Amino acid sequence: xxxxxxxVIGAGFWANEMHLPAFRKIPGVRIVGVAARTEDSARRTxxxxxxxxxxxxYRELLSDPDVxxxxxxxxxxxxxxxxxxAAEHCKHVICIKPxxxxxxxxxxxxxxxxxxxxxxxxxxxxxxxxxxTRAKAIVDQGGLGRVFRVKACxxxxxxxxxxxxxxxxxxxxxxxxxxxxxxxxCRWIAGAEAETVYAAAGTFVHxxxxxxxxxxxxxxxxxxxxxxxxxxxxxxxxxxxxxxxGTKGRILVDNLHRQPIQVVSEEGxxxxxxxxxxxxxxxxxxxxxxxxxxxxxxxxxxxxxxCGGRPSRSTAADxxxxxxxxxxxxxxxxxxxxxxxxx
Numbered sequence: 001x002x003x004x005x006x007x008v009i010g011a012g013f014w015a016n017e018m019h020l021p022a023f024r025k026i027p028g029v030r031i032v033g034v035a036a037r038t039e040d041s042a043r044r045t046x047x048x049x050x051x052x053x054x055x056x057x058y059r060e061l062l063s064d065p066d067v068x069x070x071x072x073x074x075x076x077x078x079x080x081x082x083x084x085x086a087a088e089h090c091k092h093v094i095c096i097k098p099x100x101x102x103x104x105x106x107x108x109x110x111x112x113x114x115x116x117x118x119x120x121x122x123x124x125x126x127x128x129x130x131x132x133t134r135a136k137a138i139v140d141q142g143g144l145g146r147v148f149r150v151k152a153c154x155x156x157x158x159x160x161x162x163x164x165x166x167x168x169x170x171x172x173x174x175x176x177x178x179x180x181x182x183x184x185x186c187r188w189i190a191g192a193e194a195e196t197v198y199a200a201a202g203t204f205v206h207x208x209x210x211x212x213x214x215x216x217x218x219x220x221x222x223x224x225x226x227x228x229x230x231x232x233x234x235x236x237x238x239x240x241x242x243x244x245x246g247t248k249g250r251i252l253v254d255n256l257h258r259q260p261i262q263v264v265s266e267e268g269x270x271x272x273x274x275x276x277x278x279x280x281x282x283x284x285x286x287x288x289x290x291x292x293x294x295x296x297x298x299x300x301x302x303x304x305x306x307c308g309g310r311p312s313r314s315t316a317a318d319x320x321x322x323x324x325x326x327x328x329x330x331x332x333x334x335x336x337x338x339x340x341x342x343x
Contacts, residue, residue, distance in 0.1 A: 004029050004303055007061030007091075009082060010073030011036035011045035013160040014096055019071055019123075020049050022296040026303055032066045058082060062089040069306065071123075072096060075169040076176065080105035083120065087112035094121045094302055097180045099319035101171035103327060103342065106320045113316070121302045121312055122319035126184045128294030128301065130287075131253045135244060139189060144246025150189045151227040151243040152182035155234035158206065164232075165208040173210030175201065175329050178230035183325050184318070185242050186218055186226035193321060195221045198338040199329040205233040216329055219338070240293075255292065 006023065008015055011034055023029050033053030036042035046054035053064075061067050062085055069092040072082050080100045086093050093113060099106045099122060113120040126132060139147055155178065163169045164177060187194065196219045201211035212233045218226035231239075240255040290296040298314065305312045324342045331339040 002028070004068055004307060005032045005064075005066040006030065006069045006071055007032050007058075007064065007067040008034045008045075008051075008071045008073065009036075009058045009061065010071075010096075011041040012073065014073040015071075016045055016048065018290065018295050019073060019299065020045070022290045022299045024049065025290075025296060026300050028307065029303055032064060033061050035061050059085065062086055062091060068092060069094060075163045076101055076171050077169050080109050083109040084112040087116040087118055087120075090116055090118060092118045092121070092306060094123050094299075095319070096123045097319070097322075098171070098176050098326065099316070099323050103320065103323055106316070106323050110316050110320065119306065119312065120316040121305070122314045122316060123298065123302075124180065124184050124314050124318065124322070125294040125298050126181050127188055127313060128297040129255060130291065130294070130297070131255055132185065132242060132294075135242070135251045135253055136189060138251065139244060139246070143249055144244060144251065145248030147189065147191075147224060147244055147246045149225045149227070149243075149245040150186045151229075151245075152185040153229040153239050153241045154178045154181045155229070155231040155239035157232070157234055157236075159232055165206060165210075167209045170210070172326070172330060173201075173203070173208065173214075174212055174230050174232045175199070175214045175216075176326050178232065179214055179216065179228050179329070180322050180326065182216075182228035182230050183218070183226075183322050186228065187220070187321065187325070189244055190220040190222065190224035190226060192220040192222040192224060194226070194325050194328070194341040195219050196338040196340055197325055197328040197332055199332040201333055211333075214329070216332075217338075218325065 023031060031051045034042055034045050034051050035055045035058035039056055042054040042056060070086045071094040072079055073096050076098060079095055083093050083095055197216055199214060199216045201214035203212050206212045213231040216228045238256055242253040244251040304310050328339045328341045
């Protein structure tokens, strides 16, 4: 396969700010077309990234023989039907987190892609963040002794689009949207599947049916304790912190705030300005954001898997395991006790 044709479904935050900028840097990749719910968003995204085709019907991309892979960046309730439709057209799928609304949908997605003989990649960036891959290497080398506790905090002030606040489209609140990142980290570093989950959550900032703040305790089968703190209610800035505790050491990663560059600029040039938001003290990333947060490495990895036959580090099985923890967390909110995680 000399050139990999990709069709992007969705033209919101993740398409415009994350995946499409990263795909532009990957050799051997061609974005064939973009699909979105409205003509305006599809056209604007196509024009911004020089994409030759845009449409409001994603099925047009599925029918295009130049598209080998679809990148699904849509509201959660569309992940399963779009993945199944893509499999029916023999297209490989990259699906943004969470995999779907529930485990039943995930299993349907897995069956469809398996029967079609296509790959289903779970687009979770956490295992590709450079600081965290280094932390994992230190853990694997025994640098911390025996790991017994892992912790992750992921927070933002509000979701990126109104649909996140609609239960029918999102399937939940901060747990299904933000905590999947924290769960991914804890599971990855713990090196085992989850046994039980205890969750506490509430809605404090946004007028919505679901939770905007959640804290969870996860017990893994190997005894490791995981802790997650996730929210849409964080004032001031994003939060992306990770900790690993071992019998002989500890790792702390602050992926956003502990940066070596601190700049004050009256002209607002610190983050590629001039922009009003860049005035005063700012903390520009020493490396581009798509590298720092693992998006570029993740998508490059998926391309390498398809073109070079490499096994994927982020599969549907990973997405399913995380979905099972999410469902146990929601059961815990209802029962008020720790709930077992489905096999």
